[in-house]
Amino acid sequence: MLGDSAGRETVEAAIRDEARRIGFDLVGIVPAGPPESLDHFGDWLEAGFDGKMGYLSRRRDAYAHPDGVLTDAASLVMLGMNYRAEGEPSMGPMTGEDQATIPARVARYATGSLDYHDVLRERLATLADFVHEQLPGCRTRGIVDTAPLLERDFARRAGLGWFGKNTMLLDREHGSWFFLAALLVNRTLEPDAPHQTDHCGTCTACLDACPTDAFPEPYVLDARRCISYLTIELRDEPIPVELREGLGEWVFGCDICQEVCPWNRDAPATHEPAFEPIPALATADALELLGLDESEFQQRWGPTPLERPGRTGLVRNAAIVAGNSRRHEAIGPLVELLEDPEPVIRISVAWALGRIGDSAALTPLRQRRSVENMEDVQDEIDAAIEAVSAGSTPR
Helix, strand or coil: CCCCHHHHHHHHHHHHHHHHHCCCCEEEEEECCCCCCHHHHHHHHHCCCCCCCHHHHHCHHHHHCHHHCCCCCCEEEEEEEECCCCCCCCCCCCCHHHHHCCEEEECHHHCCCCCHHHHHHHHHHHHHHHHHHHCCCCCEEEECCCCCCCHHHHHHHCCCCEECCCCCEEECCCECCEEEEEEEECCCCCCCCCCCCCCCCCCCHHHHHCCCCCCCECCECCHHHCHHHHHHHCCCCCCCHHHHHHHCCEEECCCHHHHCCHHHCCCCCCCCHHHCCCHHHHCEEHHHHHCCCHHHHHHHHCCCHHHCCHHHHHHHHHHHHHHHHCCHHHHHHHHHHHHCCCHHHHHHHHHHHHHHCCHHHHHHHHHHHHHCCCHHHHHHHHHHHHHHHHCCCCC
């Protein structure tokens, strides 16, 4: 039965139905082959826009064909799962008891109770079992953004959406609030029609809203300036001085270019309980994050996406957010971190104290400067002392 056209169509329809039944909102099938955007990807790497994400260049050849992920891959089932929670994040002016906190924003995809990788991998395993029942003897491999596969390219060719000017994949119904996943199969499946149209028109809202100017041109992202890259991928290094103010309240990731996109205004809410925001992440507090030691970090954030930048990266980010708040309440926790063993944290803390500009930080900064033995940290402390003394922000 599976050898004729009608049989194949029945199998594809069954796969689509099963994918939707287990929670995927978008599903399409595409033949395995060279990605259409492979040259664009190569140019992007040559421009250095990948920053410190050296694994992309190291695996460059593997992106040339999906058989670098699954030998003899013939088809890809491309999948999307909505993660947009009901309502909008609340980050307005603080009053009353809220004055005891400093808002620290976490990208929506990371505010749920479980890491999305775990959720999607579980569903992919279920779908793979179903495909094996439909196609006995086949081989499959499920992928959730960790393998050398240009998922957006294949998702567009599978009909899931178009590339927005912010490089996100956009769907008319779900906007860009969805995760991508792929199930590679070593059998030929009837493909869906690719998405041929671009519905962004003349809109440049996403490009205009980026506070760090991370888009040198439409459809091109310079990751080195992207807040998501800076807060997550740039681990164990200071965030460049000229980009710190642009972080604003973002302590992990960024949603700005998605929040301003017109296609996201009426996107539906997710039905997946694991993606519903938990209070500790939906309303994160920079002051609380500043107080994390390694044990507390692992206990609280180890099972979540916030584990990726490590304790050093997350506390560094919280220090930048605290500095951007210019709140006096941050001085005490920041001063304590002047003694932190991680130079990256000390650098960020000194900058934050200088940005707040409160004279209460002057003595602790001078005391730390008298014993600090790392030149980069010394320079940052000197700039902070000068800013506090002058009553202005550093550099």
